[in-house]
Amino acid sequence: VVDVMGARGEWLARGFLNRRSQIVVRVLTWEPDEIIDSDFWRRRLSRAADGRASLALDDTTDAYRIAFSESDGLPGLIIDRYADWLIVQFSTRGMDRARDTLIPLMESLLRPGGIYERADPTARRREGLTPSEGKLTGEEPPETIEIRESGYRFLVDPRRGQKTGFYLDQRENRRILGGLCRGARVLNAFAYTGAFAVYALAGGADFVINIDSSYEALELAERNLVLNGYAEDRYELIQGDVFQVLRDYRAAGERFDVVILDPPKFATTRGQVTTATRGYKDINLLAMRLLRPGGLLATFSCSGLISADLFQKVVFGAAVDARRDVQIIRRFTQGPDHPVLLSFPESEYLKGLLCRVW
Numbered sequence: 100v101v102d103v104m105g106a107r108g109e110w111l112a113r114g115f116l117n118r119r120s121q122i123v124v125r126v127l128t129w130e131p132d133e134i135i136d137s138d139f140w141r142r143r144l145s146r147a148a149d150g151r152a153s154l155a156l157d158d159t160t161d162a163y164r165i166a167f168s169e170s171d172g173l174p175g176l177i178i179d180r181y182a183d184w185l186i187v188q189f190s191t192r193g194m195d196r197a198r199d200t201l202i203p204l205m206e207s208l209l210r211p212g213g214i215y216e217r218a219d220p221t222a223r224r225r226e227g228l229t230p231s232e233g234k235l236t237g238e239e240p241p242e243t244i245e246i247r248e249s250g251y252r253f254l255v256d257p258r259r260g261q262k263t264g265f266y267l268d269q270r271e272n273r274r275i276l277g278g279l280c281r282g283a284r285v286l287n288a289f290a291y292t293g294a295f296a297v298y299a300l301a302g303g304a305d306f307v308i309n310i311d312s313s314y315e316a317l318e319l320a321e322r323n324l325v326l327n328g329y330a331e332d333r334y335e336l337i338q339g340d341v342f343q344v345l346r347d348y349r350a351a352g353e354r355f356d357v358v359i360l361d362p363p364k365f366a367t368t369r370g371q372v373t374t375a376t377r378g379y380k381d382i383n384l385l386a387m388r389l390l391r392p393g394g395l396l397a398t399f400s401c402s403g404l405i406s407a408d409l410f411q412k413v414v415f416g417a418a419v420d421a422r423r424d425v426q427i428i429r430r431f432t433q434g435p436d437h438p439v440l441l442s443f444p445e446s447e448y449l450k451g452l453l454c455r456v457w
Contacts, residue, residue, distance in 0.1 A: 115193025154436060182244055183213070185209060185213070187215070190222035213237030269434070288310050358394070364402045383396070384417040387418060398451060
């Protein structure tokens with residue numbers, strides 16, 4: 100822990116130092132009298148938990164993010180609750196060094212049945228850390244954890260799934276979009292474990308086609324659809340390259356009422372931004388050509404390096420090439436358990452557009 104001083108010697112902030120990282124100091128406090136000790140970590144964890152109090156009291160949902168790194172004043176710490184388990188990530192050197200203080204605090208404040216570490220190897224490597232994964236305390240989580248979200252049931256793989264196992268940040272967007280699918284033929288691209296499909300069918304969709312490159316993800320998607328009571332004549336699961344499958348649908352003259360595009364991160368470094376924008380344009384162009392006039396396109400980007408303004412311009416470029424008139428009727432962002440700290444605007448990473456395509 101170091102103090103950050105201005106050019107004229109004035110005190111500015113206090114934070115974690117890591118000379119091996121591109122981010123040399125990660126600020127912990129702007130208050131000169133605030134000491135970084137166990138009481139500090141208790142206050143920060145308590146504040147983060149208090150910010151999710153409404154979710155903690157919701158008996159229809161038992162999966163949500165409790166700590167969101169810099170946005171909760173805990174740079175490099177992710178805590179996700181899945182039913183009785185906490186799945187955590189320590190992705191900065193400073194937070195990793197504080198784990199022996201933080202883990203007992205998580206136990207006392209959050210009272211989980213067990214805490215499991217699911218490392219982000221890329222983030223840890225950038226900080227000069229080695230991979231780290233496994234049970235930290237309490238009971239080992241099962242192979243799949245059953246959670247509830249808005250009353251629906253899902254199985255989460257905490258060891259091999261994306262992120263910590265589930266896209267918790269899309270909860271509110273799934274609820275909104277599900278209510279717009281009545282009577283619709285829906286294409287759910289980059290379907291992962293089928294959460295958007297469950298909400299779409301619950302909202303009255305006639306049929307949902309789910310496409311993903313991962314057989315394991317689609318296998319879990321089918322289990323989630325069955326778990327929520329949907330028969331196999333209401334959905335289809337297709338393993339394949341989404342770009343190619345959508346091209347094949349276009350050639351076959353397929354049409355849909357709703358298309359959902361929720362791809363993985365296309366850009367993880369600044370050098371990948373140009374390639375990523377081409378990918379976003381291509382996939383949105385294909386989706387627009389598959390929509391019936393007046394159909395809905397829900398399109399997302401979770402690439403933090405792609406700004407909301409740039410993403411909208413990319414979708415506009417796709418509309419021009421598709422020769423379709425496109426109206427934005429809603430903007431999407433991450434759920435309230437993924438807050439955006441005003442002094443850290445980079446925490447607003449998820450952006451989405453709900454478009455009417457004519």
